[in-house]
Every structure is written in structure tokens, then in C-alpha cells.
Amino acid sequence: xxxxxxxxxxxxxxxxxxxxxxxxxxxxxxxxxxxxxxxxxxxxxxxxxxxxxxxxxxxxxxxxxxxxxxxxxxxxxxxxxxxxxxxxxxxxxxxxxxxxxxxxxxxxxxxxxxxxxxxxxxxxxxxxxxxxxxxxxxxxxxxxxxxxxxxxxxxxxxxxxxxxxxxxxxxxxxxxxxxxxxxxxxxxxxxxxxxxxxxxxxxxxxxxxxxxxxxxxxxxxxxxxxxxxxxxxxxxxxxxxxxxxxxxxxxxxxxxxxxxxxxxxxxxxxxxxxxxxxxxxxxxxxxxxxxxxxxxxxxxxxxxxxxxxxxxxxxxxxxxxxxxxxxxxxxxxxxxxxxxxxxxxxxxxxxxxxxxxxxxxxxxxxxxxxxxxxxxxxxxxxxxxxxxxxxxxxxxxxxxxxxxxxxxxxxxxxxxxxxxxxxxxxxxxxxxxxxxxxxxxxxxxxxxxxxxxxxxxxxxxxxxxxxxxxxxxxxxxxxxxxxxxxxxxxxxxxxxxxxxxxxxxxxxxxxxxxxxxxxxxxxxxxxxxxxxxxxxxxxxxxxxxxxxxxxxxxxxxxxxxxxxxxxxxxxx
Amino acid sequence: xxxxxxxxxxxxxxxxxxxxxxxxxxxxxxxxxxxxxxxxxxxxxxxxxxxxxxxxxxxxxxxxxxxxxxxxxxxxxxxxxxxxxxxxxxxxxxxxxxxxxxxxxxxxxxxxxxxxxxxxxxxxxxxxxxxxxxxxxxxxxxxxxxxxxxxxxxxxxxxxxxxxxxxxxxxxxxxxxxxxxxxxxxxxxxxxxxxxxxxxxxxxxxxxxxxxxxxxxxxxxxxxxxxxxxxxxxxxxxxxxxxxxxxxxxxxxxxxxxxxxxxxxxxxxxxxxxxxxxxxxxxxxxxxxxxxxxxxxxxxxxxxxxxxxxxxxxxxxxxxxxxxxxxxxxxxxxxxxxxxxxxxxxxxxxxxxxxxxxxxxxxxxxxxxxxxxxxxxxxxxxxxxxxxxxxxxxxxxxxxxxxxxxxxxxxxxxxxxxxxxxx
Numbered sequence: 001x002x003x004x005x006x007x008x009x010x011x012x013x014x015x016x017x018x019x020x021x022x023x024x025x026x027x028x029x030x031x032x033x034x035x036x037x038x039x040x041x042x043x044x045x046x047x048x049x050x051x052x053x054x055x056x057x058x059x060x061x062x063x064x065x066x067x068x069x070x071x072x073x074x075x076x077x078x079x080x081x082x083x084x085x086x087x088x089x090x091x092x093x094x095x096x097x098x099x100x101x102x103x104x105x106x107x108x109x110x111x112x113x114x115x116x117x118x119x120x121x122x123x124x125x126x127x128x129x130x131x132x133x134x135x136x137x138x139x140x141x142x143x144x145x146x147x148x149x150x151x152x153x154x155x156x157x158x159x160x161x162x163x164x165x166x167x168x169x170x171x172x173x174x175x176x177x178x179x180x181x182x183x184x185x186x187x188x189x190x191x192x193x194x195x196x197x198x199x200x201x202x203x204x205x206x207x208x209x210x211x212x213x214x215x216x217x218x219x220x221x222x223x224x225x226x227x228x229x230x231x232x233x234x235x236x237x238x239x240x241x242x243x244x245x246x247x248x249x250x251x252x253x254x255x256x257x258x259x260x261x262x263x264x265x266x267x268x269x270x271x272x273x274x275x276x277x278x279x280x281x282x283x284x285x286x287x288x289x290x291x292x293x294x295x296x297x298x299x300x301x302x303x304x305x306x307x308x309x310x311x312x313x314x315x316x317x318x319x320x321x322x323x324x325x326x327x328x329x330x331x332x333x334x335x336x337x338x339x340x341x342x343x344x345x346x347x348x349x350x351x352x353x354x355x356x357x358x359x360x361x362x363x364x365x366x367x368x369x370x371x372x373x374x375x376x377x378x379x380x381x382x383x384x385x386x387x388x389x390x391x392x393x394x395x396x397x398x399x400x401x402x403x404x405x406x407x408x409x410x411x412x413x414x415x416x417x418x419x420x421x422x423x424x425x426x427x428x429x430x431x432x433x434x435x436x437x438x439x440x441x442x443x444x445x446x447x448x449x450x451x452x453x454x455x456x457x458x459x460x461x462x463x464x465x466x467x468x469x470x471x472x473x474x475x476x477x478x479x480x481x482x483x484x485x486x487x488x489x490x491x492x493x494x495x496x497x498x499x500x501x502x503x504x505x506x507x508x509x510x511x512x513x514x515x516x517x518x519x520x521x522x523x524x525x526x527x528x529x530x531x532x533x534x535x536x537x538x539x540x541x542x543x544x545x546x547x548x549x550x551x552x553x554x555x556x557x558x559x560x561x562x563x564x565x566x567x568x569x570x571x572x
Numbered sequence: 573x574x575x576x577x578x579x580x581x582x583x584x585x586x587x588x589x590x591x592x593x594x595x596x597x598x599x600x601x602x603x604x605x606x607x608x609x610x611x612x613x614x615x616x617x618x619x620x621x622x623x624x625x626x627x628x629x630x631x632x633x634x635x636x637x638x639x640x641x642x643x644x645x646x647x648x649x650x651x652x653x654x655x656x657x658x659x660x661x662x663x664x665x666x667x668x669x670x671x672x673x674x675x676x677x678x679x680x681x682x683x684x685x686x687x688x689x690x691x692x693x694x695x696x697x698x699x700x701x702x703x704x705x706x707x708x709x710x711x712x713x714x715x716x717x718x719x720x721x722x723x724x725x726x727x728x729x730x731x732x733x734x735x736x737x738x739x740x741x742x743x744x745x746x747x748x749x750x751x752x753x754x755x756x757x758x759x760x761x762x763x764x765x766x767x768x769x770x771x772x773x774x775x776x777x778x779x780x781x782x783x784x785x786x787x788x789x790x791x792x793x794x795x796x797x798x799x800x801x802x803x804x805x806x807x808x809x810x811x812x813x814x815x816x817x818x819x820x821x822x823x824x825x826x827x828x829x830x831x832x833x834x835x836x837x838x839x840x841x842x843x844x845x846x847x848x849x850x851x852x853x854x855x856x857x858x859x860x861x862x863x864x865x866x867x868x869x870x871x872x873x874x875x876x877x878x879x880x881x882x883x884x885x886x887x888x889x890x891x892x893x894x895x896x897x898x899x900x901x902x903x904x905x906x907x908x909x910x911x912x913x914x915x916x917x918x919x920x921x922x923x924x925x926x927x928x929x930x931x932x933x934x935x936x937x938x939x940x941x942x943x944x945x946x947x948x949x950x951x952x953x954x955x956x957x958x959x960x961x962x963x964x965x966x967x968x969x970x971x972x973x974x975x976x977x978x979x980x981x982x983x984x985x986x987x988x989x990x991x992x993x994x995x
Binding site: 191192211338339340343348387388389390394397399400401402410411412413449452454455456457458460461462464467468469470471472473474476477478515520522523526527529530533557558560561562564565566567569570572 | 628629630686687688691702703704727734735741744747749750757758759760761762763768771772774775776778779780782783784786787788789790791792794795796798799801802805806855856858860861916975976977978979
């Protein structure tokens, strides 16, 4: 009894000590979890692998780096100087949690939050080229309108999945019976018996790659050819009907409908499909979900609506929970728990299986509120670390083929869309951009230069944006950068040049705007030399120099150098 | 003051010398310039190049290179005789006159019938693997030949009208330079005077190096590397190789005025400029329906004109002995004709074409059975094609790469040379 008492006293004392700031006696404490149990659990699980692999994490990122990272990953652009300074100057102990909360929940960020996640999910669902081809059955604006609405209202993820899988209606905004969600499947159901719808639905919402099992049993994973066609059978009532521009053969849009399916044997009460085995024999399949749940075999929509059933079954599957947790983790860290993120299962073990499962469960228990998932991830210890490696953790490099241990932040290129939005905000060009639709159209046009569509049935495409010469040329000389470094009256640089700031403050301002940090001594020196060079006509003594123009020209040079740097284009 | 809008009169060497001299204005010395290659003359010159004609989507090789007339899988086309000892499709009449320059490997047998995986496998010789990204043809070949091309200022790996595949663990310095077939490179003009550009570059270099020095990983130094290459390219006179419209009208017309024709013509110009690897993309082969109409009226006329022009031109200019040409897609199409008069994905028995650079032309290597569903002779793979092309270019098959995890990997994934091509 006496012993017990003394322990209680001691622990009460320890609690007091840690609560009292500035006390010298505080015990070494774990990473901050902001009082959020999910954050604490993430920290615990990530630390377990560090211990297991005898790795030491890097230091924390600077406040500026962390702030830039959170802005980029949550709302798709870097912070403005004002936003950055509001964060770095705050003395609040909860300022990190406050910033994340503000980006997620404050009305003034709702539009940017929705825009960012609309961009991310549009790429996932229909690719960067989806809907841009002539006579496409996909309407890109319709897809974006639907997603924007989901994210602006923070629609629960399971509802979004259900709507995308079961949608019927017209694909373009303004059309009668418009339902933007149909654009996910509109191009995937008519051709090749809907095999593309099958493969994409399994991959995107369940994290399962099944496309190879279309023709044969997969050599490595548990999927069998039979499973593929059983899953495929859910899509066989569905058609995308073309709608033409009156009097022409041009496609105006499409309508996704569910129709009675007679089956390939012509018996609609038990509408079966057939697939060919490697040895040439035909085999029948009926709709059966991946966990062997069977539904009615009828092909009549009023008896069994196969996609509605599928939507229900996907929502019940833990694979849906894990796949979204994995996708979001990868969004924030550059690497998910499996590689690729949409190929989960026993054949491809996860780097942190318990954490993956836990996060999936938590997403389900929190009503599929994706903002909660974002909050847990962004406030985790791993997300707070610098990208600078140490001797003790430089082996933790997924580029080396190692599974990620998250001992430091992995560098990754900004996405093209992030660069675009960042430049508009950094140069305040975002203030008069026209309607949302106009903005998105100009962005899509600009993006087209970096998209290569392969023209294959699976909508394959690649981007030439990531760290290539065309990207560098665009950053050197492209219109976007010319506009960002423009010096005409009323431009960002003109305002800066004509502000009351001293030259040194202007240099500071540009480094903060681009890199979320102040310039180093050497950088200040070289910036000053640029001021001198411009003021003296670049060494050309015969040239008359207007001092005001020279001041702006020097700022142009500095800003150009900042924007073209690795530190700018790489999320670090 | 000179303007970069008209780079004539100022070559890259001249420009780089200015860059090197930038330290004179008390700006820290530049490291952006090319490494000096003073020992250039001592290196053995290897002028060999490779051109890959990439048929995105998976072309039906049974309807082009390995016809089975009169069988239930054979489809609608008839074979015709050629200048070589092989027959090909009647819809390839111009190519028929060039077959003495090319061999058909009719015993390809692979396992990847998914576009993404097939694309990766045929470009790298490896199946996709979550733990390592393998370098593609263009990266491997330019990596192995670059030291023998000290004068090359433009990227050694160019892809025209398509994305090709990436450099994998070799790093972004070996990434494909993707261009359109019209030869206009976007954003090439800076519109700044030379001196001011140098000063900007000096400031940029400082920020760039600061970030690299902080041990943040490969991406930081890769970026620095790409900046160097970009600067070199912006000021290079070799960029004129991309301008296909400078060719005589009749030459352009012989290749075809479509994108693929222009791309093949550009490939020949790039070979002359010393570029070791060029890929030209022709898409639209994913013919799940209406295949015979699409082939005979759309794809094959385009392919026939440009591919035959390329062989003819390379031969006339005496370049064929130093230039390997490959034709392939990610896989082929089912012998069985489906209900929509189409063919689906098929990798088990199909053909690729290779010629030039000393490889035997006019022959068929291996064969398939009577309905094209099985390979009857020794099956060949992506690795074997790659090994053969490497051999034709004089690249040692003993070459071993070390992935960044330290795993040694033999060039072409230890593929075996297809001996009939060299007998």
C-alpha cells in the first residue's frame, strides 16, 4: 500500500513537471502528438521500425519548410509570405495543429482545398488526358464539378466511392439529368466487355491489381482468372450511350445507364458471362465479390441492380479502408506502405502492415472523414522531419529499392498543377483569374504540353514534367515564368520594387515567397551584385540606365533564379 | 548586344567560355559549364546509333510480318514477296522493297499482355518490380556511348511523339528528351542578353549548390544536372537537327507528311548529328474491333511509307551499317478474331523486326505454327532482342550496372544474342 502510494505521488509530480514550461527537470519526452491518439499511434508504429532497423530519424524540418510542405500537400500551393510569417511568428504551442486546422476547416481555404483534391482525384479517376480527346465520352469539367462538390462539402469517402461506382445520368454540366460522377466509368464500360471498368474499380477503390488475370491466373497474387470475370460481371448491365450534337456525328456527351442484361447465353434470369481459359475452353461466371459474396444472378435491373450491389460490397470491404489510407499516406510522404500503392495483398507485403490496417480502421470509425486522416498524417512526427539525411539514416532511401522507413522527408518534385497554382499565388496573379471553369480550362491547356497519352484502351499516359529538360526549358523561358517575373506597372515585382521596403528586405521577401526561408549571406551578396549590375547597365558603360527600371530588373533576376532552383521545384 | 533569339554566330563553346569568365565580376566561379573533355581525341569513336520504331498499343504482327492465309486465324490479308527471303503483308508494298535490310524475328514469346507492363518489359528487358526501376533502351545505350561523343551538345536520348520509358536507376540525366514531330522545341528562346543570363545563372547556381550540399538526396543533384544540359542545348547549333522542315520537299513527302513520317525523318537527322538513341512513336494499334479496315486504311499505309523511307534513306546515305533499327510494340494481338472483328492482347507468339548495324537482313528468324498460336522454334524475348541490338552497336554484353542499392545487373538482363542475326 505504501509503495503504491509513493508511485502515485511520483507520477503526479512528473506530470506537474512536464506541464510546467521551462522546468529543468523534465524527463525526455516522446514526439508531440497534439493529444490526438491517432497521431500517437502513427508515431509509435513508425518508431518501432526505426528501432527494428537501428535507424535514427533526422532533425525536425525548419518551421518554414514544414509550413511550405503542409500548404503544398493540403491545398496544392506554397504559402504566401504573409501566410508564412503568420505561422513562423506565432508563439502558440499549438500552432502546427492550428495551421492544419485552418487549411482544412477555415472557409477562406475551402475553395483551394477542394481544387487541390479535385485535381488529385481527377488524375486518379480519368488521368491527365481523360476527356481531352475528340469525341470522348468523358467530360472533364463534369468530373471536376462532381469532385469539387465532394471536397468542398467534405463528403464522406464511402459515399463518394458509392456514387462513382453506381452513377447513372448525363456526363456534362448543364445537360438534363447531369451527374458528373458518371465520368469515372463513361469511357470504361462499352469496350472489351467493361474490362477497363473492372480493372480500374478494383485498383482505385480496393487497391487490387487484377488486370493481368483477365487472360490467365496471376502467377504471384491470389487473384484467379475466375475472380476477374466474376468482378467484371457487376458491370455488364451498364452502357454509356453517345449523345450527338444535333445534325452531326460529333459526340456532345454521354449518358451512363443500366439496362437489362440478357447474359451471353441468352438467359436473362441467370445472366451469365463466358471467359476463355488459356487452353481455349469457355467457362461461365456470375457476379461474385472478391470475398466470395454472391449476389442474385438475374440480369433484370429491377430484380438485381448489379452496380448498386457492388457499391454496397465495396463499402463493406476493409480493402477500401486500407486503400484510401495508403493513397493518402503516399500523397503526403511520396511513398505509400506498398509499392505501387494500388497493388495490395499477400503477394506484396506492406512496409508497415499494422499501421496500414489501423489507419484503415480509423478512417472507417471516423465516418470516412478524409480531413481527419489528413490531420493525423500531417501532425505526425515523420511528417515533421527535415529532408536532410544523416549518416545514420541515409540508407533509408526508397530509390535504393528499400522499403520506406520514413526517417526523413523524401524529396519529391512538385506536380505540374502545384507549380501552376503556386506561381499564381506567389505573384498574386490569382486575384483576378476569371470564373472557376475558365481557370481550370487555362490550366488544362497549359498542362497539355507535359502529358503524353499512349492511346491505349487502358488510358495509359505519362508526364514529361518531372525533372526533365522540357520542364527546365519551361522554367527558364516559358510564358508562365515570364508572367511571374513580369515588371510592368501593377505586377507583383513592380509593386515590390515600389514598396517602402529597403533593398535587403526586398531580397528577403523574394526568398521567403519562393523558398520559405531568408537568403544566406552569399545569396544576399550575389543579389546585391545583381542590383549593381543592373544599375550600371550590365557593364555596358555607354548605356543610360533608369534607376527605377534597374531596380525592377534586378528583382526580376533574383526572382527568376529563385524560381528556377531545385529548392523551389522540389517539395522538401 | 547579341540576342539569344538568333543564336547564329555564337556557338556553345563561345557561350560557355563566357560563363567560365563570369567570376571576373566577383560572382563566385561557375560550375555549370560542361566538364572539359580534353582527352576527346584519344577516345575511340563509336558512331553507331539505334532507332526504335515503337508501335504503341500492340500491333497485330500476324497481319503484317507473319501471315497465315487460309487459316481460321489468318484474317483478310495476303502475303507478298519482298527484296529479302521473306514474305510480308500486301499492305506493306514499299517496305517489301526494303526487306533486304531487315530481319523478322517471328518467334517472340513473352508473358506481359497488359499495356503498362508490356511497355516496361519491352523497353527494359525486365518485368516491373516494386523495388527497382530499370533503365530503358535509350538510357542504357546513351549511357554506354556518350563518352565516345564528346561533341554532342543535344540530349543523347530523344523520343519523338511519345514518352518512351524512363532512365530508372541511372537517374534523370539519362531521361528521354520528348519532342513533337514538328521539330519545334517549346520555350527555347530566352530573349535575354548573354551577359544578363550569365549573371542570373550565377545566382541560380549558388542556390542550387546550397541545396545539393545539404544531403537531401539524388533529386537535388539531378536537377542541377538537368540545368546544365538545358543550358547547353539552348545555345547549341546542333538543335537544327530537329528542324525537319529544312529538308527538301520531296524528301519530306517520301517519308510522309504525317507525324510518324516526320518523326522518322527527324530520327535520320538526329543520327547524322550523333544522337545515339532515338525512339519514334506510332500509336493506334490497340485494335479490339474493326482491325482489318483500320490496318489497311489507316495504320499500315503510314507505317509502310515512313519505315521504308527510313531504311532506303539510311542505305543511300551509307548510314545503315552504323544504325540499328527496331520495330516493336508492347505485345501483339490474339490469333483468334473476336466478335467485333478485332483482336485482343496476345504475347505468347509474335514478331519484332530488326535491321541495320551489321545485323543480317532479308531473313525470318524462327517461326510460329500454322495458325500462329504457338512458337515452334527457340522462343526469343525482350532481353534477347536487347542483347542483339547492343551487340550490333558494339556495346559489350559483359557490361554490368549497379543499381543504387548495390545490386549488380547485367546489361539487357543477361539476354542471349539472336545468332541468326549475326551468322
